[in-house]
């Protein structure tokens with residue numbers, strides 16, 4: 001799988017200049033309002049003809065202005081899921097799903113309807129009309145319909161934005177399943193770092209029409225130089241681990257590359273791989289292994305880089321086995337501890353500071 005998007009386009013005073021290449025999976029397009037995310041999505045869907053550009057999905061050239069290639073939208077086989085699940089009110093859930101099937105390329109079998117129904121947990125809803133569905137259920141139907149059209153790429157433009165936190169949390173595991181099971185590149189527009197940390201395999205960070213950073217999710221989220229564009233308050237990196245045990249006192253033990261961490265009980269089977277977002281503001285740094293401290297998670301780390309701005313805070317990038325962590329601490333503490341790249345230290349993370357929402361499946 002691969003996604004290649006190179007675009008140059010001007011609309012009013014806004015200029016878009018993007019050059020990105022990712023290995024498929026879920027590519028998050030992250031950026032503040034007006035960064036240019038929808039413009040990129042529209043160009044990929046064929047709703048916008050860029051002044052210059054080339055869009056290639058899995059080797060299929062959809063746009064190449066130099067060679068005069070511009071596939072019309074209906075020939076692109078791009079599935080689109082909008083913010084509010086736009087499904088047909090006069091059709092049942094089954095009818096909506098079959099409508100998607102109708103768009104699948106003739107001659108190909110495409111995904112099996114039973115498989116999609118099972119993957120999205122729609123079995124009990126098939127005969128219902130959309131008026132009898134919750135926002136999250138409607139969104140799952142919209143996703144199922146898009147998948148059944150057998151797209152070569154799925155575009156998801158803030159698909160969770162219209163849902164409350166409970167519904168978001170309910171639908172995320174389904175999106176993780178699509179990521180892990182469907183061999184389908186997904187372009188996922190979001191301005192939530194937490195959502196990107198749960199779902200993305202790659203991240204492209206847009207700012208004012210330019211690509212600030214593009215790379216594997218763990219690299220981008222742990223890069224101190226990307227923190228500004230992602231938002232200092234939301235900064236945080238990802239730990240990848242394996243569920244090693246559910247202890248009787250309600251904690252789950254997770255093996256990570258640098259040791260073990262404990263989190264409040266996670267709904268995941270023993271041995272499964274998970275990813276945990278650890279916010280930079282929840283990480284403390286100690287020069288010695290702390291003793292008699294309530295925090296359960298103490299990992300040996302190496303200081304990789306420090307980056308400060310004009311304010312009193314700095315962001316420290318830490319190497320933790322194969323993973324990277326970020327810590328947001330005061331410049332005063334960094335000076336007092338004499339933190340410099342290469343120094344061996346300890347990262348301290350409270351178990352209870354990791355929100356349930358920040359733990360998701362990692363697939364394999």
Ligand SMILES: Nc1ncnc2c1ncn2[C@@H]1O[C@H](COP(=O)(O)OP(=O)(O)OP(=O)(O)O)[C@@H](O)[C@H]1O
Nearest residue numbers: 011012013014031032033034035036037038039040
């Ligand atoms: N037809 C147009 N003519 C002039 N300017 C436009 C046009 N369409 C969009 N823009 C401008 O292009 C910029 C990028 O818009 P875009 O919708 O891609 O941003 P976005 O990152 O998707 O934002 P949001 O998160 O708010 O949806 C904005 O400054 C917008 O005002």
